[in-house]
Amino acid sequence: MSGIVRRFGSLIGMAAIVLFFAVSLPDTFLTARNWLNISQQISMLTVVAATMTVVMVMGDFDLSVGAMASLAGVIAAALFVAGWPVPVALASAVAVGLLGGIFNGVLVSVVGILPFVATLATLTVFSGLAFVVSDGRTVFGRDIPEGFAALARGGLPLGSADGRPLVLPNLTLIAAAVVAAVWVVLEQTSYGRRLAAIGGNAEAARLAGLPVTWLRLSAFAFTGAGAAVAGLMYASRVASANPTQGDGLMLTAIAAVFLGMTLTRGGQPRVLATLAGVVVLGVLDNGLTQMRVDSYVREVLVGAIILLAVGASALGRRSWRRQG
């Protein structure tokens, strides 16, 4: 019994949260429309957290993702204003994310700066650049091409309910594609298993002939590119770009990975577990908002629930070790 609680404690907790909202919000919570809505609300976080998982399997992390999301958004907007075609502007913004990630990777793996310090510094750099590029202003209205804003509004029609069409949002599809891609890379390729080996024992990996420097460097490129994609999704959804709009993503993404780690055997980061963590955070946000819980109180509750899940998992692991 205690074994079941330990192994599936977080899942049981998640089910309890869903049940609580289902009872409290009987008419609105457990509807297809609401869940499609949640899937869109969490799509940006999903992309950031999934790509964050790529560096976290190595035991590293990236604090600069939020700033990079903001930067990518304002770069795309600046290119729109300069009259660049939408696809070219978007590709350029993602390329900036890729370069920023590679820069982080060089600092961490070639120069040898601790990830905390290196990415804290690049967080400041990217954030500053976002202000420089946007001149500190929000780009919106006619400066944002209709085609770009329509991306977030569109989706795959799924039929209708209550006389209104049900749509699987494009942003959800993008997030799903990113999760699938990260899952394939991390779980199904030898490249991904090498990253996991670095997380397991970096020195053993080096002695076993793995190019540890290159692997660490390359993994950060995923995280940078993922952050940029999420920043663009956000800009599309709000049809505007400002130099701080992605900043909140970083802490939440790391929290989602940690929440996910409470679900896996051995407490290791895995992308599907991360997705579960993101869903929990998204469901909490959605349900508490619908219950009109004050947004500040909401933050306290979300933080407390993260502590509860991670703390319970740590305690469970400790008692397991004592028995072993």
Add this chain to the structure above:
Amino acid sequence: MRRLSLDGLSRRFGAVQALDAVSFGVEAGTVHALMGENGAGKSTLIRILSGLDRPGAGTVAVDGAPLPPGDPAAVQSAGIRVLHQELHVVPALSVAENMHLALPVPRRLGLVDWRRLNAAAAAALERLGLSRIAPAAPMGDLGPGDQMLVRIAATLIRPEGAAAPWLYVLDEPTAALTGAEAERLFAVLDELTGAGAGVLYVSHRMDEVMRLASRVTVLRDGAHVSTRPMADTSDARIIEEMTGRALSDLFPPRAGAAPGPVALSCAGLSAGPLRDAALEVRAGEILGLAGLAGSGRGALLRALMGALPRQAGTVRVGGRALGPGTAAAWAAGLAYVPRERRSEGLMMRRPVAENVALPHLTALARGRVFLDHARQRRLAESQGRDVALKAASVAQAVGDLSGGNQQKTLFARALAGAPRVLLLDEPTRGVDVGAKFDLYRLIRRLAGGGTAVILASSDLPEVLGLADRICVLRAGRLAQTVENDGLSEADLLTLCYGRDAA
């Protein structure tokens, strides 16, 4: 004479009877060895003795007075000090602070009295002849051997009113020590027993036990097999009692076949402490590397493997020059079992299968990209069988295995690519006798099958028992290469110290 008596100690974990009515006594003033294979119950016994675990039945008594079970403080105040295998030190704090971790820190006006703190530490170090260690030096600057000695010295610091320790329990104290460090430890043990203290000494290493102990207790499968004065037993008898089978010889006989073509050679090799090394090893040959600690045995293997950057010289494998880096070495058919399996070898929390497959991931991938999990599992299973690995399944975390099976996992990894040259650094360190025997047979069999083996070891009987030829290193130089023909341990040790063999 003070005496510790263990009487009928039993402890059960689920279906496993870890200890089964074990009784014996330890007296002050002597070294009493406790031996047994992994899983024999040594660790359980130490945990109960130190009050970290409660026995299911039985008592621990000092001078006839039973100690309350599961009470570490009572064990302390009965004058028993247990030094566990893992080094519990804080590298960033000073030696003196580390020595006071479990003690009240001397204070003046509520602030740390640094002068008294350092003086107490210096006095304790002095008593063990360790005045070369500065109390104010950071603990992290000391080698593992000196850290162990500092921990022993710390037990000599007595807060007011506390009893002097009279019994030391040392759990595998030399597991992480070099030969020279172990020698210093033995000198300290002599000091302690000379001053009337007793030592309960847990070790795998037969030579240490033969040399230090006056009595030896053997456990097997949780049961007490024997407690004898050293004069009434022998290493062969102890091994027999530990394993439950007669080991007429720990080392399988040499095949005697002529070695094949040169598999690996190096010339002018300099790297780290190593200067201008030249050697060659042939297919089917076992080349031993002997030398004192710091002589460059391990560095030579690391340099061949590309783990230590080569400053000068060339390495040739099968006649072709080897490029830099570990990846090139594995690709050229070298395989390496590193010295420290925890820090350099294994991913402790990962399954056996992933640990075995680590250097072979590209070969296991479909189209060199997509990992074939089924093939990875099959590889680990077949390699595991080959090295007689005992694990519930290859999905088991390697950290849950015994030391011997962890080492076999490293062998399975090294052999999975059918290497041309196998580099082994201390291949049986911290491994019980049964697993040692398995590994020796395996090394022999590989050489018989045409693999060239280079074996670096501080265990001289191991080098003498396995090697065809022995390279002796001194201070980073390859001083001498001798045929392993009629050499005694004393001869080899003399060579290591740099005098001609008598």
